[in-house]
Amino acid sequence: MGFPNRLIGVHLYISERTVKNHLANIMAKLHALDRTHAVVTAVRHGWLSL
Template identity: 50%
Template structure:
């Protein structure tokens, strides 16, 4: 049904969604790691997992995918 653009099912964990949200706001891996108090490597691992689950090649494509499915929202600041 095209009318409902909210695809509530997400193959991603809440942490992965959170990381995508940070990426959508233009944060680097280092900035994300600092904000979430995790290591840069952990952020990279999450991103690798996100790309694999969504079958996309880069972070931008992952963000676009998440936005289209309504998993994340771009807030007007």
């Protein structure tokens, strides 16, 4: 399971709302249904390695 938005915000020194906005933008650009789908899409395109 991934990190909650609040914890991501704490680590990046941004608000939880900003995290939500960034995630929404990423998911829209990738046509992802959820975070997992976004990660899978990024890995398949070689934009992210695990």
